Amino acid sequence: MDLNFWHQIWEKNHIGFHEGQANSLLVEYINELLLAEGCRIFLPLCGKSLDIAWLLSKGYRVAGAELNKCAVEQLFFELGVEPNISKLGNIYCYSAENIDIFVGDIFDLCGETLGFVDAIYDRAALVALPDEIREKYRLHLLEITGVSPQLLITFEYDQKLLKGPPFSISDDDVKQYYVDSYELSLLKKIDVPGGLKGKCDASENIWLLSNI
Numbered sequence: 001m002d003l004n005f006w007h008q009i010w011e012k013n014h015i016g017f018h019e020g021q022a023n024s025l026l027v028e029y030i031n032e033l034l035l036a037e038g039c040r041i042f043l044p045l046c047g048k049s050l051d052i053a054w055l056l057s058k059g060y061r062v063a064g065a066e067l068n069k070c071a072v073e074q075l076f077f078e079l080g081v082e083p084n085i086s087k088l089g090n091i092y093c094y095s096a097e098n099i100d101i102f103v104g105d106i107f108d109l110c111g112e113t114l115g116f117v118d119a120i121y122d123r124a125a126l127v128a129l130p131d132e133i134r135e136k137y138r139l140h141l142l143e144i145t146g147v148s149p150q151l152l153i154t155f156e157y158d159q160k161l162l163k164g165p166p167f168s169i170s171d172d173d174v175k176q177y178y179v180d181s182y183e184l185s186l187l188k189k190i191d192v193p194g195g196l197k198g199k200c201d202a203s204e205n206i207w208l209l210s211n212i
Contacts, residue, residue, distance in 0.1 A: 010044055022054035025153055025206040029187050032208045033149055035060065039118035041144060044106055044125035048075035056098055063117055064101040065109055072101050082180065088113050107136070111144040120150040120209075126177075127155055127166035138177045147181055150209035155192070157202035166196070172205055182209035 035041070037059035046052060046064035048071050055062050056079075066072050070078065072094050076083045083094035083101075090108040094101045102109050106125075120141065129137050154169040178184060185208040196202035 022051050023049075023153070023189065024049055025190075025204065026121065026123070026151065027054070029151060029208070030055075030058070030123055032187065033119045033151060035118055040116065042114065042117040042120045042148070044120070044141060045128055046075075046101065047071045047124060048078060049124070051121070052099070053079060055121075061098040062100075063114060064099075065106045065114075066101060066103055067105060069103050072103050075101065107140055108145060111146065114144050115147050117148050120145055120148050120152075122150055123153040126152065127164075127169060130164070130167060132179065134170050142181055147211065148170055149211055151184070152178075152207040152209055154205045154207070155196060156205060157192075157196050157200050158190075161200040162196060168202075171205070175191070178209055181212070183212050184209060 016127070033041075038061060040061040041055055043052065043062065043064040046066050047068075052062050052064065052075065053109040063122065066075075069092070072083075072142050076094060076096065079096075079099075079182055081099075086093050088102075088112075090104055091113060092103040093113075094103060100115075102113065122141075125137065125141075126134060152174070154174060155166045156170055157168045159168040175184060187206045187208050189203050191207045192202040192204050
């Protein structure tokens with residue numbers, strides 16, 4: 001994973017992946033995770049996603065992992081919250097009431113540092129990683145979360161027509177990555193309006209990964 005690429009993306013504010021509201025598929029399908037109020041949801045590679053504010057507003061606790069410090073500083077500024085900052089090995093933790101964001105390389109984040117999570121919401125991590133990194137990420141995510149159930153959002157399109165990220169991840173890819181660890185349900189597949197980045201037809205898919 002080219003860490004400098006992502007730092008430059010944030011430095012240049014080339015963050016077209018950042019949505020101006022909570023993701024509609026998250027809003028529609030969060031209840032599929034069967035979580036009680038106060039449950040803790042982990043968002044890998046979370047950026048400054050407005051999904052975080054939405055989840056907090058619904059009474060959930062949030063943990064996130066993000067490479068870029070500026071993204072996390074913007075997140076807390078937009079939340080109107082002053083974080084407490086601590087250093088845990090190679091990871092910095094930005095914390096406030098009901099929220100912990102771990103800043104650094106996600107592969108430096110261990111389960112002990114992350115703490116217990118009830119579920120994972122992966123909208124931006126798997127799709128951001130090239131194929132050669134996804135297996136390492138998959139195994140690491142399962143290890144640090146104890147195979148917590150997931151809501152997973154992917155994009156599917158002709159990868160020859162557009163260079164990622166986000167990368168195309170087919171239904172067969174999802175099954176290859178997770179069928180041994182979860183029961184998989186494709187909840188919805190919708191066409192991306194205007195195509196992905198306006199360049200090619202694509203679908204946005206949401207999966208429920210339940211414990212076997």
